[in-house]
Amino acid sequence: MLTLATITLILVMLMAIARAILGPTIYDRILAVNMFGTKTVLLIAVLGFLSGRPEFLDIALVYALINFISIIGVLRFFEYRSAASKKEYSS
Amino acid sequence: METLTYLLSQLLLLAGSFLIFSGALGLLRFPDFFTRVHAAGVTDTLAATFIILGLMLIAGWGLVQAKLIMIFLFLMITSPTACHALAKSALHGQLKPEDERPDQDSRAP
């Protein structure tokens, strides 16, 4: 079942990339990156169990943290820009 | 007892895999940004819960389980917050949900 979870995670990451490339608005892309980040966290955790090395979990924790911070950062900057000059930056 | 935890963990991993797959399918096929946020956000959190719980059952007591609990708590707090921030920022950026756009035909309720 761990291998099934790994394969599903890789498939979902591919689909998230597809949405990131397709997504008409920038928010779709941000959503895809967020989803990609949480899937990477799960992939690291599952891979750690598959290969029997539990120290990967530190890295999974860092990824979860960094993903959250970068999403908040992106949104704050984007909100600042779209409040400042809406004419130049179409969403 | 051993096989019960093993079976439960396999079931949880299977449920988690199904949830992330359906969430990603929603991400691709839903028509509008806000519906996609709903699909991605809800399934993300729940699927992460199931998969991490499944891994915790495999791991047994110890430091590994403690770290998994921390990852689980962190994802539970930050994943919905990120989706909230995303939807709120999209609203502030004047992105309209699909049925409020003026060029859509209004359907009879």
Next chain:
Amino acid sequence: MSLFLDFSLLLMLIIIAFAIARTRDLFAAVMFSGIYGLLSASFFILSDAVDVAFTEAAVGAGIFPILMLVVLSFVGRYERSERRLKPVPLLIALGCGAVLFVAFQQMPAFGSPDGPSHQHVGPRYIEESPSEIGIPNMVTSVLASYRGFDTLGEVVVIFTAAIGVFALLLGATGWSGHYLPLKPSSMSSHKILRIVGKMLIPLILLFGLYVQFHGEYGPGGGFQAGVIFAAGIILYTMLFGMQRAQRVIPLQALRLLTALGVLIYGSVGIVSILSGGNFLDYSALLPDDIAGQHVGIILIELGVGITVAASMTLIFFAFTLASISAGESDK
């Protein structure tokens, strides 16, 4: 299984690389770079390079998109140049690629025992590190002790980058350390984010400390810890505004801390010389060799962590303050 994982991750890397190159929307390119950083980190984990994956995740998927977005607030969102096909650079790139392709056919296979990385100093470090240095994480022992000089160079590079950014953005106008006035913040509509941030930021800083001091026993160390620390402070700045962040960490303190880390690192080397050894020879610090190595590694990791955290925060603050004074608007 591992073949499938390698293949799919590399395929995704190629797709994302094409997407970064082809898009004209720089915001989208920054998003794609975030995905690229996460993919590279996953790939490093598949190659069993755990410390590198750690650093790649923290820097490539966390700090780098945020810093690039601050730059974009200066530069503008869309790429302005024309798209023309340039034949000469294309030919040069293809030529170099072909030469590399021919060259690596003659190298030993990936991971084979008679490759150059397994022949010279590699086995010596692996065999001698437990007895000479005695910490479980060999990556840290190589990074901090056997190749301590290289790490000193890396820290100085980060320090120089921070100085450069600071001088270019704030030095000419002479920021002179005055505080921005505390305006009533427009961030009160972000209550949920603020509450969650208040819960998380202390934990993030604590986790940074854990990574710093756990670097000898597991993946981690000074660089990763510094980046995590900086990420926590940047999160605080984003959620609560620049004015309050400047009161928490004044710019003068940041300048001091950036230099302090490099100073600590260099001082350890000088103390080693004064105690009779070579530069950065930690065995000379204490009468017992192994204890001296441990003390030396802890001190230089501390220096690295302080400099990296202060530099990343300084770069972020410099860009933000410069964009505030350029735009004259509240952030």
